[in-house]
Amino acid sequence: MTVIEKHDYDVVVIGSGGSGLRAAIAAAEAGAKTAVICKSLLGKAHTVMAEGGMAASLGNMVPEDNWRTHFQDTMFGGKYLNNWRMAELHAKEVPDRAIELEHWGAIFDRNDDRKMHQRAFGGHTHNRLVHIGDRTGLELIRTLQDKTVHSNVDVFMETTITRLLKDGDRVVGAFGFKRPTGEYLSFSSKALVLATGGSGRIYKITSNSQDCTGDGYALAYHAGAQLVDMEFVQFHPTGMVFPPGVAGLLVTEAVRGEGGRLFNNNGERFMEKYDPKRMELSTRDVVARSIYTEVKEGRGSEHGGAFLDVTHLDGDYVKTRLPSMYEQFKELAGVDITKEPMQVGPTCHYFMGGIKVDADTGATRVPGLFATGEATGGMNGSNRLGGNSLGDLLVFGRRAGLGAVEEANRIGPVSVPDGAVEDAHARAAEDLAGDETNKENPYALHKELQQAMGAGAGIFRDKEGLETAIAEVEKIYERALNLRAPSSRPDYNPGWQLCQELRNMTTVSLMIAKGALLREESRGGHSRLDFPAYDDYWSEHNILQDGVGPDLDLTPVPVVRKDDLAELIDERKQQEAATK
């Protein structure tokens, strides 16, 4: 008989990126018995790849900067589809979260006043991003990692969660297996926080880590939660395009923040055509579409990108401010960026959409279930500004951790129904048992999914392409349900892992394509060739999704407004109208 290891916690956090660790720290400091579950090793989560910095209106460079301007920038960047309360909380609280990181040992670059230096970034009115070189995400994750292990949090590394466990309507735990051994384990939780990040691996060209397979979106969906804004996918304008093996690898926006310029193969600084005011530091959606358009119209580089050039800057300055970019191009592309331009093109980077949560507490509509970070939607509307993710992780990670503790303190003990554990175990064991007659290769199926999504639901979309993508993904969804691991070894079996992840990714892919089909307009990270303009109705509606299996229900709902912020919004809209 299989032994299933059992653990009881007040708060279980799934995901060990910035928001998961911040949630776990908050929960543990509030006295909750807390566990954090990492799909990889601790400290390896996708947060580690954040480069440019964290936007916080500390005003160290420009004293008049304040949360109101940051809020306005965030709302403008999201084309006013953001959840107003989330954008407000973020703008107000992120300076404290940045300072707190220093209290926990983080080191940031300094300005002449010996305070944190703040760099310029696309869509931010002022120099606002605190940073350390171009490896700010690593600094953030390492700081939180050290804080976590000294905060009485139990860490489960390389543990894959396959299912949330419910008692009636309430989420009371999670089931999964330890990757190195294949041993099963089940957790009971009074409150559970999903901090599982995005799902970039549904596209072939992506800056995302292997881990980013939309696990939280799918786990929450199957548990009965709602998702919001799933049609909005951020394609970062600058990913590497050559060599093929590294296509999609991120080239930080800090390159443009530090003065990098974009050229086409005629030597034209083409952003003059698309956004003469902001040029290279326009919002990411605009720059990505501009590069895509230049390439499509025949003005791209030999490897199908645009030229990103920093050769007019001092070589030593480039090496100090952008050390990992210098290394990355030298090692992987054989290019010295102080002497030659980089070739770059759009790469899937970030999911604006996600689990719908209460802004203040991270609570979903499912009792006992909370979410935070990229796994949630709302904060960024239809397009995220660079620098607004790291702060999001900390502000809402902390809030979700505290929200979970409050829930854990409020309810009595929970018990996980035996049947729920048995069901989850049966499914995982069936995946592993292998099947000689089932020759479906999970790696090949993954490529098919990436092909379908890239072709039909990528940076530019239209009705026909989306309908084709949906039809294809629905078939892949069915095949993913029947997938079995190609080998029945329980220990570190990558095919077993991928069976689960493919089901998550196909679920997410359907959400994206169906949301994109319904939204008949272009806005932020959603561009319809057949509906290229803003639409009045859609300018005030988000799309909610929920459902059972592949049958998604899509419901447009009005944007969550907040009266006391209306003045700030109107002010920015008037400014924009005046400068057009």
Next chain:
Amino acid sequence: MSTEMKGGHRQLKIWRGDRETGQLVDYELDTEPGMVVLDAVLEIQASQEPDLAVRWNCKAAKCGSCSAEINGKPQLMCKTRLDHLPADEPITVEPMRAFPQVRDLVTDVSWNYRVNEKIPPFTPREGLPNEYLMGQADTDRVSEFRKCIECFMCQDVCHILRDHRLQEKYYGPRFMVRLASLDMHPLDGLDRTDLIADQAGVGLCNITKCCTEVCPEGIKITDNAIIPLKERVADQRYDPLLKIFKRKGRQGRKKV
């Protein structure tokens, strides 16, 4: 592009096995220009060997997951280009040998995490303002250490750990770097000299610099972390002048 990149047919010898047993297994594949070792391993996994176990995540040399011994040298699989390795011989890919094997290319690195838990974290000095003030020069010095991506290849190559198996007496280069980052943080309030000298065992390092050679982040582990820590211990414990004046510990820092 200034540098020519070659693809073509390549042979790999990949270690397959588990805690008990294993051997190098031959594979062949056609490669594209610019491919790295991890691309080749993942292609073999996808098309030939679906249960080949390999630990990886970012594939951008930022997370430090895919450490392996490539042609006998610890390197990140995601950062090692095939066309930088000799074309006329098979490429061998083995797991890090200083750690217990899990399966194939995956090793058990959990010991490192247990060591880290023993190191008292950053603890601010008393009386600091809410918003810290420090110079860029201070940041730069500590920042080198904080570039560490915890690939643990320095631990793998350190002969004190790899050959002499003195895990009980020496924390290893990675944690000398960690200790140096705390020791040189201008606002840290702890004096970890005793820990550095005794439990962490800095004296065991005899400066062969193997760790520095394999660091994918180019951290000068021996010169900038370990030697200054050795000097710190010598100053605090054996400096005759300090003994005369009976100076205890370092100013502004509490002994741990």
